[in-house]
Amino acid sequence: MVSFKMRILVIIFFFIHVGLQAQSERTSALNLSKLPLIQAGQEASNKTQIKPPLLVHNFSIIIDPGHGGHDIGTQSISKPRYQEKSLNLVTAKFVRDFLQQLGYQVTMTREEDKFISLEKRAKIVNEQQPTIFVSIHYNSAPIAEAQGIEVFFYQFKDDKECVIKSKRLAYAVLKNIVAETRANSRGVKHGNFLVIRETTVPAILVEGGFVTNEEEMQKLKDPVYLKRLAWGIVCGIEEYMSKLN
Ligand code: ZN
Numbered sequence: 314m315v316s317f318k319m320r321i322l323v324i325i326f327f328f329i330h331v332g333l334q335a336q337s338e339r340t341s342a343l344n345l346s347k348l349p350l351i352q353a354g355q356e357a358s359n360k361t362q363i364k365p366p367l368l369v370h371n372f373s374i375i376i377d378p379g380h381g382g383h384d385i386g387t388q389s390i391s392k393p394r395y396q397e398k399s400l401n402l403v404t405a406k407f408v409r410d411f412l413q414q415l416g417y418q419v420t421m422t423r424e425e426d427k428f429i430s431l432e433k434r435a436k437i438v439n440e441q442q443p444t445i446f447v448s449i450h451y452n453s454a455p456i457a458e459a460q461g462i463e464v465f466f467y468q469f470k471d472d473k474e475c476v477i478k479s480k481r482l483a484y485a486v487l488k489n490i491v492a493e494t495r496a497n498s499r500g501v502k503h504g505n506f507l508v509i510r511e512t513t514v515p516a517i518l519v520e521g522g523f524v525t526n527e528e529e530m531q532k533l534k535d536p537v538y539l540k541r542l543a544w545g546i547v548c549g550i551e552e553y554m555s556k557l558n
């Protein structure tokens with residue numbers, strides 16, 4: 314026969330056990346309810362780091378870093394000699410990265426130091442038919458004082474709508490580069506360059522500064538400055554795109 318004391322102990326043990334179990338369930342319930350929140354939060358922050366929330370555009374852009382390979386373009390007078398082909402590529406990659414972060418579909422005519430003919434570049438553009446084409450170059454002049462930024466478009470295309478759009482893009486890009494860099498503006502100009510003449514979409518050629526001007530070359534050596542210049546190009550593109558329907 315179970316003694317009275319033993320019965321009391323069993324009852325106490327029972328209530329302690331039930332109490333602990335209930336507490337444990339509450340704890341696990343709390344943990345479970347917290348867990349998805351933490352996971353969801355972590356997932357969200359990881360997504361933010363890897364892929365920023367994108368504005369999805371239907372617009373596509375071809376960025377063309379001028380020259381490449383044995384075609385170095387122009388180069389600085391001072392040593393070490395900075396070659397235009399490299400400055401073009403660095404700037405173009407900054408432009409591409411910014412544009413992709415903004416949700417644009419971007420193609421580059423070259424992503425490494427290799428030669429591509431002008432005809433091939435135009436062919437790539439005409440086959441892909443992007444919304445716009447932007448060629449990136451740096452300038453040189455026999456006069457060391459020459460400095461500043463100019464943007465070219467080709468004005469004698471049969472497609473007048475394309476000419477108007479190219480001109481509008483050129484003005485938007487120049488304005489924004491100058492605002493970002495405080496560089497000297499040499500204006501928007503007509504340029505008879507194959508890549509903007511033979512392409513059948515709105516096309517511009519940016520001359521981002523003179524490597525033959527010591528003052529300007531000092532700035533072009535600085536990746537922070539090139540990034541600012543690239544951001545200026547991107548802001549100009551954004552301005553132009555925002556006015557398309
Ligand atoms: Zn060039």
